[in-house]
Amino acid sequence: MGSDGLIKRFSYPIVANDFTIAGKSSSEIKSNIKAIGIDARIIRKIAIISYEAEMNIVIHSLGGFIHCDLYEDKIVIVSEDIGPGIPDIEMAMTEGFSTATENVRELGFGAGMGLPNMKKYSDDFEIESNKSGTIIKITILI
């Protein structure tokens, strides 16, 4: 995989617009991290970040992947999707700003806290987006 010191990558394909299985991949990430014996505070951060990342792909994209990369001293959650991308990243990083449709909001999602929350719980947050998709890399130090 090329990255220095990468010990293990867990990868999960995410299906767009399927709310019945949404949340399953982040649950699996969480149970793997728990099995490894990571500190409770870190588990919490990773649970929130991976859940938000998964829901973003389900709601806004045409599908993609969530990867959970384990290093000796950090965990990196990588979210990559194909889709329309984020036209205005700065705006998308504002709490409460959302482009989710009314349908999605009725399901209780799309409150506009996704990206801000992911950034809030991360130690490093990188985002790249263009008209063919979005890649987000979130680092949590352990």
Next chain:
Amino acid sequence: MNFSIMFDKEKCKGCTNCMKRCPTQAIRLKDEKACIDVKLCIHCGECVKICPYEAYSTSAVESHKEKYYKFKIAIPSTTIYGQFPKGTEICKVQNAILKLGFDYVYDESWSSELVSKAIKKRIEENKNIRPLISTNCPSTVRLIKIRYPSLMDHLISIESPMEIAAKMAKMRAKELFNLEDEDIGIFYISPCPAKLLAVTDPVGKKISLINWVIPLNTIYGDLYREVKKENEICYSNPSLKGIRWAVSGGQSEASDLINYIAVNGMENIINIFDEIENGRLYDVEFVEAMACVDGCVGGTFNIENPFIARNTLKYIKHKTNEDLLLNEDLDKFEEFYHDGIFDLIISQDSDKGHKINIKEAVFKIEKIEEILAKLPGLDCGSCGAPTCASHAEDIFNNESELYDCVVLRAKRNENK
């Protein structure tokens, strides 16, 4: 310890019902008999309820009568009022408890009402953490400790009504009867085995004030006969707000909360805790999670069906005149709250400084996945583990063998 969940090996047929039901996967079958890992047990009583052969039972090892204290205080749980047929004069219950050999009764419903006020206040003060989670159900608290350590700081820093009742009762008894601490024995009349856990292994750095836990069902017969005796003077009523705690949703209602989630039954609790861990319920103020179906009325030591008990409690609430009910401790609430009477200090079992070796841990996960890929994925339980995944883990830990799997064994025999 005065009682525990007893297990009768002779009665166990190795049917796997309890093993599959156990929410923490603490049960395995060894030599065709169920075997509980005490480190994982959260004392929820699911195994006791589901066993078709009554292999599990809860029997008092020693009666409270044999225990010597100069002054015995009984604290009946809020569920007790739902255990009698409708129309029973429940004001006789506390008097009847005295007749069973106690010197004083402090009803848990009154401390429940006090704790309700404290919960309301604490939620208003502590706006940083949402949702806050009730500490009333010991099984839930233990589940958080074992399966959801990241939610420990969501536990509300307020004591359970059982402990507050003990504090109040002790204060009152010392004042009224001029007693010393060591003269007093406090006995909790419990709806479930988990309350014992709250006494022997309480959450936070403290020692429980309860000296003895009595399973409600073990004294019910004597109690019923006393309550039904004619010409008894009415003694005392429970708090109508407080008895709501017996039913799921009751503690939030008694605390005048609107934005709460009341969840009961272990599977449902696990779903809600997953949601909290994912950060989804940050806009909910309070979660009360009760291990038993419909709340404490569903506890193993109750006599009445939980739904009938709920109906009875509702009847009591409508038939009793609230204006006649008084408890002087309620007037002192502000003072108590200010003095920290309700405060519960929850210590995290710190895993700081404990360096985990990720490489080793990943190696273990990969090995377990490798083993799991060989298993049929039926989760049938015939090997003695509740799921193929737990069987794989047991194999990795050398606690079980691949060919304990009946499916693999049958295939191997076919090929011979």
